Amino acid sequence: xxxxxxxxxxxxxxxxxxxxxxxxxxxxxxxxxxxxxxxxxxxxxxxxxxxxxxxxxxxxxxxxxxxxxxxxxxxxxxxxxxxxxxxxxxxxxxxxxxxxxxxxxxxxxxxxxxxxxxxxxxxxxxxxxxxxxxxxxxxxxxxxxxxxxxxxxxxxxxxxxxxxxxxxxxxxxxxxxxxxxxxxxxxxxxxxxxxxxxxxxxxxxxxxxxxxxxxxxxxxxxxxxxxxxxxxxxxxxxxxxxxxxxxxxxxxxxxxxxxxxxxxxxxxxxxxxxxxxxxxxxxxxxxxxxxxxxxxxxxxxxxxxxxxxxxxxxxxxxxxxxxxxxxxxxxxxxxxxxxxxxxxxxxxxxxxxxxxxxxxxxxxxxxxxxxxxxxxxxxxxxxxxxxxxxxxxxxxxxxxxxxxxxxxxxxxxxxxxxxxxxxxxxxxxxxxxxxxxxxxxxxxxxxxxxxxxxxxxxxxxxxxxxxxxxxxxxxxxxxxxxxxxxxxxxxxxxxxxxxxxxxxxxxxxxxxxxxxxxxxxxxxxxxxxxxxxxxxxxxxxxxxxxxxxxxxxx
Numbered sequence: 001x002x003x004x005x006x007x008x009x010x011x012x013x014x015x016x017x018x019x020x021x022x023x024x025x026x027x028x029x030x031x032x033x034x035x036x037x038x039x040x041x042x043x044x045x046x047x048x049x050x051x052x053x054x055x056x057x058x059x060x061x062x063x064x065x066x067x068x069x070x071x072x073x074x075x076x077x078x079x080x081x082x083x084x085x086x087x088x089x090x091x092x093x094x095x096x097x098x099x100x101x102x103x104x105x106x107x108x109x110x111x112x113x114x115x116x117x118x119x120x121x122x123x124x125x126x127x128x129x130x131x132x133x134x135x136x137x138x139x140x141x142x143x144x145x146x147x148x149x150x151x152x153x154x155x156x157x158x159x160x161x162x163x164x165x166x167x168x169x170x171x172x173x174x175x176x177x178x179x180x181x182x183x184x185x186x187x188x189x190x191x192x193x194x195x196x197x198x199x200x201x202x203x204x205x206x207x208x209x210x211x212x213x214x215x216x217x218x219x220x221x222x223x224x225x226x227x228x229x230x231x232x233x234x235x236x237x238x239x240x241x242x243x244x245x246x247x248x249x250x251x252x253x254x255x256x257x258x259x260x261x262x263x264x265x266x267x268x269x270x271x272x273x274x275x276x277x278x279x280x281x282x283x284x285x286x287x288x289x290x291x292x293x294x295x296x297x298x299x300x301x302x303x304x305x306x307x308x309x310x311x312x313x314x315x316x317x318x319x320x321x322x323x324x325x326x327x328x329x330x331x332x333x334x335x336x337x338x339x340x341x342x343x344x345x346x347x348x349x350x351x352x353x354x355x356x357x358x359x360x361x362x363x364x365x366x367x368x369x370x371x372x373x374x375x376x377x378x379x380x381x382x383x384x385x386x387x388x389x390x391x392x393x394x395x396x397x398x399x400x401x402x403x404x405x406x407x408x409x410x411x412x413x414x415x416x417x418x419x420x421x422x423x424x425x426x427x428x429x430x431x432x433x434x435x436x437x438x439x440x441x442x443x444x445x446x447x448x449x450x451x452x453x454x455x456x457x458x459x460x461x462x463x464x465x466x467x468x469x470x471x472x473x474x475x476x477x478x479x480x481x482x483x484x485x486x487x488x489x490x491x492x493x494x495x496x497x498x499x500x501x502x503x504x505x506x507x508x509x510x511x512x513x514x515x516x517x518x519x520x521x522x523x524x525x526x527x528x529x530x531x532x533x534x535x536x537x538x539x540x541x542x543x544x545x546x547x548x549x550x551x552x553x554x
Contacts, residue, residue, distance in 0.1 A: 008312040010048070010253060014056055014224060026058035026223045030084070030091070031213070033065045034076035034197075036267040037282040037289040038083045040303070040324075041228075044258040047307040049226055050089040059092035061220055066098050067212050069196040077197070079282075083290040087300050093220075097212045098198045100219055104207045105159065107215055107245055108170060108189060112151045116244050117188065118144055119154040120171050127169070130176070131184050137177035138184045144173065158191055161204045165191050172211075174240065182233050183240070186210060214238040217250035225250050228257035229316060256313040261476040262321045263288045269485060278489060279472075283527075285537050286472040286493050296469060297514055297524025297539030299335070302328035321471065325540050329522070332539065336516040337364050340376070340409060340454040341502040343466065343520065345383035346427065347458065350414065350434045353380045361441065362410035365516075376503050378411055381458040383501050385519075388453050389430060391419060398451035400430070406451040409518065413438035413447055454518040461501040464534035467526065468495040502534075509534065516542075 007015065017023050028049040032042060053060045062084060066072050084091065097104075111117035120127065120143045132138035146154075158168055170189035178184050188211035193204045214237075217225045227234075235252045242249055259265060270287065273279050282289050285296035293303065306327040310319045340362075358378045365371035384400070393401040400406050405415045418431035438445040474490040475481055481488055502517075509515065509525045516522050521542050526535040 009314060010052065010224070010226065010255065010312060011055070013253060014052060017223070018056065023223045026053055026056050027061070027221055028053045028058065028224055028226060029061040029063050029095075029217065029220065029222050031063045031065045031097075031216075032080050033068070033071075034073065034080060035068065035071040036076060036271055037079055037287075037291055039265055039267070039270065039288045039290065040260060040263075040293070040306075041258040041265045042083075043087060043290055043303050044307045044310070045226070045228075046084055046087055046089060047304055048255070048312060050091075052224070052226075058223070060089070061093045061095050061222070062091035063093075063095040063216060063220070064097065065209065065213065065216075066096050066196070066198065067206050067209065069192060069194040069206065072197050074197050079291060083294075086294060087290065088304065095216075095220065096198060097207075097216050098196065100212070100216055101199060101203055101207075103219060104212060104215055105205075107241075107247075108155065108207070108211070109152065110245060111172065111188075112155060112170075113148060114244070115148065115173065117151065117170055117172050118146050119151050119158070120144075120169050120185075120187075121167070123166060127171075127187065131181060132176070134179075134181060138181075140176050141171070141185070144185070155189075158189070158205050159203075161193070163191055165193055167191060170205075172237075172241075180233055180236050182210070182237050186237060210234055210237050211241065214241050214250060214252070215245070215247065217252075218242055218245075218248040221248050222250045225252045227252055227254050229254050229314075230257070254314075256316050258307075258310065259316065259318045260288065260321050260324065261318055262471040262473050262478075264473070264479055264485060266479065269479070272486070276486075278486060285467070285469050285526075295524075295527055296537050297332075297522060298328050299331050299514065302331040305331065318477070322544055325544065328540050329542070332514050332516065332522045334367050335365070336514040336522055338362070338366070338516050338518055339503055339506050340456055341464075341466075341500050341506070341517040341520060342383040342385055342454070342456050342461075343497055343500045344386045345456075345501055346386045346389055347429045348382045348384055348414070348455070349429060349431050350380050350382070351417070351431050352433045355380075360411045360439070374505055376410060376505070377457045377460040379457040379459050382408070382455045383458055383461060384408075384430075384453050384455050388451075389416070389427070391427065399453060400432075400451070405447065405449050406453050407438070407440070407449050408455045409452055410440050411455070412436070412440075413443075413445060413449055456501045456503050458501075460504050462504055462507050462534070463499045464502050464506065464536055466497040466500050466523070466536050466538065468497065468538045469493065470495075506534065509536075514539070 030049045050060045120141050130139040169187045171185045174183045176184045189205050192206050232254050238252050283291035283295045306324045359375035360378050361373045362376050363373050388399040390401050400416050407413050412434040414432045414434045416432050420429035422428050435445050470493050472493050473488050475488045478485040478488040511525045522539040523536040526537050529535040
């Protein structure tokens, strides 16, 4: 019997709450800011929030934290929705913090009326200076003791557009000597004359994250508001607002964000890579974005598996990128269609072969019992990989060499009889003989060979461009190294092979399918591929070649 998986700390909290009767079911939310594309860190949060609500009979809302109109775009909103659905999840309600602008404004009015908020005329530099330090208390603003009536009037004038950006802010009145600096009269509204992607020009004051987030959770009756560890200091403020407003008591819980070796998880730094053309967009296959991984050929199942295997932690840690690559190899091995593609060809001529229009039957996926077979055209002239032949081979070289024999995948055993060279001494052709009675599936030759090669018929081959992607950074922690993180970009993260030779079945390749190019790796059709020019992206190698390369260089 399979060992039962132990609960993570969030599951323990939820089970305790349900058993204690605190909740009948749970409500979670995934609250991205629509100012960029989702990355693997977001994928971990998506799997966590949707997974918990599914496990414990609740639901998850998708709520866009769209309180900063200058950085948010509808393009990002649509991409986020596509990514969540592609990962295999569906939300109960699609919501926006901007849905609550009127309600949040009324919450702010309530705080002012009850003496918990005031309008401050100081600029951001003065406010920051007056906050003090973690070891020294802050200084009260000279505007802190304005009357309720004056604060209400000024706040209404802020809303009406009477003041310029930065001229006034609304601050919560808490304690300028509080040990948690976030509790030292935080700014909760600022003036920003900017067009909002949903509300247009209706508002020129916008709530800050700390004021919008907890109240939005409360309005939606979110039972477990799950954030990453950097929000631990914010929890006290989250609870303070809910208490003073006397609204539904949502609770915040924190887990360690997903950090992955050889990549970065900062949306700001990812945007730098895009804007400064280090990559060709948010969905560049080297990016750790969900759309980049999808374009590279990663499957939703492999990303969900990775998030599950990496687990949920209370402390910051780094997950090895090799785990993600392991997960996608595991999935692709089960589902990828096998195809034969020759990257660096050398011609093989079967001198004793005279058949016309012969096809050999090759299995589509040996891991799939119902995978079936395909017919591959076979002919007198074939391409094999140049690396699969050596004129003077070392011991235990089980591929082709003069006088040696190998099997061609799904076809016949062949023997190398002659090496043809040009005037410069370069090998241009191998003249071989085939063993007619050695056909795969009906072999009566009694000849045993140790090597099996993939191949493509010259007459039937189609060409394609192949893009070999590798890790974008050459150090484990590019953000933690000295200097600019961009100094550590792996200059060999992309190799383009303009023309490879493929069996004709790949002419019908589609983006939803995944392919294993035999002995080469796993590949997916790129979004820019056309009938005239096929383009395939390497998702991952068949084995962890990076670790082998690092050992060689160490």
